[in-house]
Every structure is written in C-alpha cells, then in structure tokens.
Amino acid sequence: MADVAEKTERKIVVAVDEGDESLNSLTWCLKNVVSACPNYKDTLVLLFAKPPRVVYTALDGTDDDAGYLFSSDIIATMEKYSSDVAETVIEKAKRACENVDIKVEVMVEKGDPRDVILEAVEKLKADLLVMGSHGYGLIKRTFLGSVSNHCAQNAKCPVLIVKNLK
Amino acid sequence: MADVAEKTERKIVVAVDEGDESLNSLTWCLKNVVSACPNYKDTLVLLFAKPPRVVYTALDGTDDDAGYLFSSDIIATMEKYSSDVAETVIEKAKRACENVDIKVEVMVEKGDPRDVILEAVEKLKADLLVMGSHGYGLIKRTFLGSVSNHCAQNAKCPVLIVKNLK
Numbered sequence: 001m002a003d004v005a006e007k008t009e010r011k012i013v014v015a016v017d018e019g020d021e022s023l024n025s026l027t028w029c030l031k032n033v034v035s036a037c038p039n040y041k042d043t044l045v046l047l048f049a050k051p052p053r054v055v056y057t058a059l060d061g062t063d064d065d066a067g068y069l070f071s072s073d074i075i076a077t078m079e080k081y082s083s084d085v086a087e088t089v090i091e092k093a094k095r096a097c098e099n100v101d102i103k104v105e106v107m108v109e110k111g112d113p114r115d116v117i118l119e120a121v122e123k124l125k126a127d128l129l130v131m132g133s134h135g136y137g138l139i140k141r142t143f144l145g146s147v148s149n150h151c152a153q154n155a156k157c158p159v160l161i162v163k164n165l166k
Numbered sequence: 167m168a169d170v171a172e173k174t175e176r177k178i179v180v181a182v183d184e185g186d187e188s189l190n191s192l193t194w195c196l197k198n199v200v201s202a203c204p205n206y207k208d209t210l211v212l213l214f215a216k217p218p219r220v221v222y223t224a225l226d227g228t229d230d231d232a233g234y235l236f237s238s239d240i241i242a243t244m245e246k247y248s249s250d251v252a253e254t255v256i257e258k259a260k261r262a263c264e265n266v267d268i269k270v271e272v273m274v275e276k277g278d279p280r281d282v283i284l285e286a287v288e289k290l291k292a293d294l295l296v297m298g299s300h301g302y303g304l305i306k307r308t309f310l311g312s313v314s315n316h317c318a319q320n321a322k323c324p325v326l327i328v329k330n331l332k
Contacts, residue, residue, distance in 0.1 A: 146319065
C-alpha cells in the first residue's frame with residue numbers, strides 16, 4: 001500500500017445536469033485528467049443542483065386565482081419530477097465512472113446552480129471544477145446568464161469547461 | 167519504443183501573457199494534466215498574443231498635430247518593447263516546463279488575444295486550451311471583456327481556466 005500512500009489526493013467536482021454536455025465533460029475529465037494520472041488519488045463528486053422549492057412556493061399564492069396552478073398536488077408532482085431528474089442524471093453519471101478506479105461521491109443540493117456550485121467547491125475545498133459550457137436549460141440560462149462563465153470567474157479552484165463539439 | 171507508440175498524442179495550448187496568472191495556469195496544467203499522465207504524449211504550445219500593429223498605425227496620422235506622438239521612432243520603440251515582453255514571457259514559461267518531459271513549441275501572433283487564441287486552437291486542432299481568468303491587462307479587459315469567458319464559450323476544445331487564489 002506504499003504506492004497509494006505516496007499519491008496526492010485531489011477532489012474533483014463535476015457539475016452534472018440533464019444536458020448531455022455535462023455528461024460529456026465528465027467523460028472527458030475521466031479520460032484526460034483522472035484515469036491517465038496514476039500519481040493522484042482522486043475523489044470525484046457528482047454535483048447536481050435541484051431547482052429551489054422557492055420557485056414554486058413564492059408563486060403559490062393563497063388567493064383562488066393562483067391556487068389552481070400551484071396546488072399542493074402540482075407542487076408535489078414538480079418535486080417528484082425534479083427528484084426523478086436528479087436520480088436519472090446521477091445514475092447516468094455514475095455509470096460513466098464505472099470503469100475508472102476512482103472514489104465517487106454524490107451531492108444533490110437545492111438552489112440556483114451558480115450558488116450551489118460555488119458553495120460546494122468552497123465547502124469541499126475542490127481542486128478542480130468540471131462542467132459543460134451551457135446546461136441548466138435555455139430558460140434558466142436566459143435569466144441567470146452563463147453558469148459556466150460565472151463559475152469560471154468566481155470559483156475558488158481551477159475550472160475546466162468542456163463543450164459538445166461538432 | 168513500443169511504449170511510446172501506444173501513447174495518445176495531445177496538443178495543449180497554453181495562452182501566456184505578462185501576468186503571473188497565466189504562468190500559474192501553466193504550472194497547474196503541468197502538474198495536474200501533463201506530468202502525471204504517462205498515457206499521453208503531450209505537446210505544449212506556448213501561445214503569446216502581441217498587440218496588433220494597427221493600434222499604433224491607425225493613430226499614426228500624417229498631420230503635424232499627431233505626428234509627434236506616433237513618430238516612427240516611437241513606433242519602433244513600442245514594437246521593440248512588445249517583442250521584449252513576448253520574449254520575457256516565453257522564456258519564463260519555457261523555464262517552468264524544464265523539468266517536465268514534454269515537447270514545447272512557441273507561437274507568437276499579433277492580434278486581439280481573443281482572435282489569436284481561438285484561431286490558434288482551431289489551426290492546431292488543440293485538445294485543451296489553458297489560460298488564466300484575467301490577464302491581458304486591465305485596460306484591454308475593459309475594452310474587450312473577459313478573454314477567458316469569450317474563449318471558454320467559443321474555443322473548439324475544452325478550456326481550463328486557472329485563477330490566482332489567495
């Protein structure tokens with residue numbers, strides 16, 4: 001086990017979402033940064049940002065006009081859908097890591113992906129953040145701006161951005 | 167030589183400038199992506215974008231009012247300064263690569279760093295672009311916006327952005 005003891009530990013956070021770009025960024029990272037580097041003992045953290053509940057509850061007015069749109073049934077359905085998406089994304093990402101000798105951890109947090117990602121990177125003292133360049137849906141991007149640009153400028157570690165290329 | 171033949175070749179472009187952030191990004195890349203990965207045969211291209219000559223010549227009016235500001239002597243001095251900076255930056259970057267078993271190439275191109283970097287990445291069919299998050303001077307950044315954000319969104323390869331962290 002002397003060999004293992006000599007390795008430098010790294011924590012790599014991969015921000016995954018429902019787009020295939022994030023899965024591509026994970027695959028690229030596994031091939032180019034993780035599996036080819038025997039000098040390092042890496043832990044990969046698959047990070048998924050779930051939409052914050054406040055998106056629904058802030059609009060969940062008590063007046064009758066809004067009530068039919070945001071009934072507790074609908075909120076429950078949206079929560080269930082969100083959890084299913086998280087589960088599917090994480091499962092897919094885990095499968096991509098199967099053939100790589102690496103410790104994989106999962107982190108699912110609610111909130112604006114920009115905040116979730118930056119907070120996770122800081123909390124975990126990540127050595128590298130990996131993400132796609134788009135992701136997080138067209139509508140969210142329109143409101144939030146580019147998540148990857150924001151993270152590249154503000155994350156407290158190096159950021160690797162992998163795009164889907166034609 | 168069978169061992170060498172089995173390695174996958176990668177071309178890594180590192181955009182260097184006079185700031186120490188780009189040198190830091192080079193060092194991080196050498197430590198985390200290059201030297202620790204014996205499966206790859208990497209070529210590192212140190213890319214420096216020199217200010218375009220047009221910046222001077224466009225203002226090099228023939229009328230007497232402007233003439234004293236942009237005489238050919240001054241243009242020559244500015245060109246010399248720019249070449250000296252390029253040389254110093256490249257030499258520093260080369261020294262950082264000295265202890266790593268890697269082929270190092272140098273590319274100095276005139277132009278807006280955003281164009282120079284994106285064109286080089288495409289021309290060289292780079293597998294990875296490495297750069298700092300700031301760089302290219304406060305004044306240039308103010309006019310051009312973030313070079314790294316632009317490259318992260320538009321480069322035809324994955325982009326690794328390494329910041330100087332406190």
